[in-house]
Amino acid sequence: xxxxxxxxxxxxxxxxxxxxxxxxxxxxxxxxxxxxxxxxxxxxxxxxxxxxxxxxxxxxxxxxxxxxxxxxxxxxxxxxxxxxxxxxxxxxxxxxxxxxxxxxxxxxxxxxxxxxxxxxxxxxxxxxxxxxxxxxxxxxxxxxxxxxxxxxxxxxxxxxxxxxxxxxxxxxxxxxxxxxxxxxxxxxxxxxxxxxxxxxxxxxxxxxxxxxxxxxxxxxxxxxxxxxxxxxxxxxxxxxxxxxxxxxxxxxxxxxxxxxxxxxxxxxxxxxxxxxxxxxxxxxxxxxxxxxxxxxxxxxxxxxxxxxxxxxxxxxxxxxxxxxxxxxxxxxxxxxxxxxxxxxxxxxxxxxxxxxxxxxxx
Numbered sequence: 001x002x003x004x005x006x007x008x009x010x011x012x013x014x015x016x017x018x019x020x021x022x023x024x025x026x027x028x029x030x031x032x033x034x035x036x037x038x039x040x041x042x043x044x045x046x047x048x049x050x051x052x053x054x055x056x057x058x059x060x061x062x063x064x065x066x067x068x069x070x071x072x073x074x075x076x077x078x079x080x081x082x083x084x085x086x087x088x089x090x091x092x093x094x095x096x097x098x099x100x101x102x103x104x105x106x107x108x109x110x111x112x113x114x115x116x117x118x119x120x121x122x123x124x125x126x127x128x129x130x131x132x133x134x135x136x137x138x139x140x141x142x143x144x145x146x147x148x149x150x151x152x153x154x155x156x157x158x159x160x161x162x163x164x165x166x167x168x169x170x171x172x173x174x175x176x177x178x179x180x181x182x183x184x185x186x187x188x189x190x191x192x193x194x195x196x197x198x199x200x201x202x203x204x205x206x207x208x209x210x211x212x213x214x215x216x217x218x219x220x221x222x223x224x225x226x227x228x229x230x231x232x233x234x235x236x237x238x239x240x241x242x243x244x245x246x247x248x249x250x251x252x253x254x255x256x257x258x259x260x261x262x263x264x265x266x267x268x269x270x271x272x273x274x275x276x277x278x279x280x281x282x283x284x285x286x287x288x289x290x291x292x293x294x295x296x297x298x299x300x301x302x303x304x305x306x307x308x309x310x311x312x313x314x315x316x317x318x319x320x321x322x323x324x325x326x327x328x329x330x331x332x333x334x335x336x337x338x339x340x341x342x343x344x345x346x347x348x349x350x351x352x353x354x355x356x357x358x359x360x361x362x
Contacts, residue, residue: 008306010338015305026308028250033300034288035279041293042282043188050187053179061175061182062168064132065120066160071131072114073150074098078263082142082149089139089151117158125182126189127152144189195274200234203266207241212262215248231269239273247272 015021021030053061074095076082085098096112103109120128124145130152134140140152168175207230214221226241239247248256248268259265287293313334317326 006339007335008302010335011306011309012302014338015309020305020309026305029304030301032250032252033304034297035275037293037297037300038282038288039275039278041287041290042278042285045282045285045287046191047184047187048180051180051183053176053183057179058172058175059168061120061178062171063159063163064128065171065175065178066163067132068117068119068158069131069154070117070156070158071152071154072112073127073152074102074113075108075148075150076102077148079142079144079149082151086142086151095153114155121178125185129182129186146185192271192274195277196270198234199270199273199277200232201270201273202232203269204228204230204232208266209262211241211245212259212265214245215259215265231273233273244269 020026072095074082074085074089076085081102085102088098089095099111099113100109103113108114115123118128118131120132122128123131124147126143126145127150130140130143130150131154134152134154136154136157138153140150142149142151207226207228210223211230213219214224224242224245228241229238230241230244231239248259251268251272255268259268282288310331313330314327317323317330320326
């Protein structure tokens with residue numbers, strides 16, 4: 001037996017009948033799915049047009065793709081620290097000494113941040129663009145990557161000198177994809193930074209520190225319900241402590257657990273503020289009404305509901321050697337009970353959109 005479209009319909013009806021869809025945790029996840037998908041749609045709409053490369057740029061990438069680089073870098077998590085490192089370099093500090101001071105990694109700490117040989121497509125796109133743009137022994141300005149900030153230096157080059165027009169044409173489609181990757185993240189970062197600057201974000205330091213202490217200590221405090229302003233924006237807009245805390249608790253567990261310092265908390269809050277602007281712009285542009293968005297959202301949300309329901313069912317099955325068979329039996333019993341209580345009318349068009357994972361097979 002295989003899980004079917006009708007099984008999906010039965011389970012989705014079950015979530016409605018049991019009012020699962022109105023559970024606060026489910027509503028939060030529904031909003032999270034909606035927001036993330038809308039953000040993705042917004043970036044495709046706003047950023048994708050900026051990722052198209054010219055023929056000259058593709059030819060430069062073709063040369064890069066035939067070049068290996070031996071690189072080293074100095075790294076910091078934040079802009080202030082990397083600027084400090086750059087200033088020390090410019091004032092004559094030795095590269096290896098700075099690596100020992102600023103790297104926590106035990107290997108990079110002693111080898112001067114040496115990353116060895118790299119090829120195109122192996123590192124963060126912004127890092128690669130900086131590295132491949134350098135001349136021999138030249139040192140880059142700080143480069144923002146997904147991990148933090150790097151100052152890059154190329155130690156050696158190894159180039160393929162036999163480049164042909166035929167090879168370029170054969171690899172052109174792949175080069176277009178690489179060009180889009182190289183342009184995408186910097187374009188998003190530049191756009192994000194411009195919105196952050198426009199917002200003119202200022203923090204109430206005492207309230208920020210108190211909120212951080214509550215989060216990091218996982219303590220209960222009435223201060224999280226405070227209506228005192230915590231984040232100020234231009235035009236006299238602000239978020240209260242309570243508003244800010246509510247927005248933070250809607251983050252994923254991974255994002256929420258990333259809060260590790262007051263400075264880090266500030267960056268996360270700034271990101272949430274910028275995110276709100278993007279979501280409002282996406283709604284203004286009508287992106288949530290386009291069929292590709294609505295169809296994908298429905299599929300993702302239904303998939304979440306079904307997986308939630310099945311995971312809750314499987315959690316009741318004991319952990320033993322025969323668990324796989326017991327899971328199958330539990331599923332069949334559950335499905336059959338739902339079928340016995342249901343009157344099913346088949347819509348041949350609707351069944352095409354069902355998204356139940358193929359988790360039960362025989």
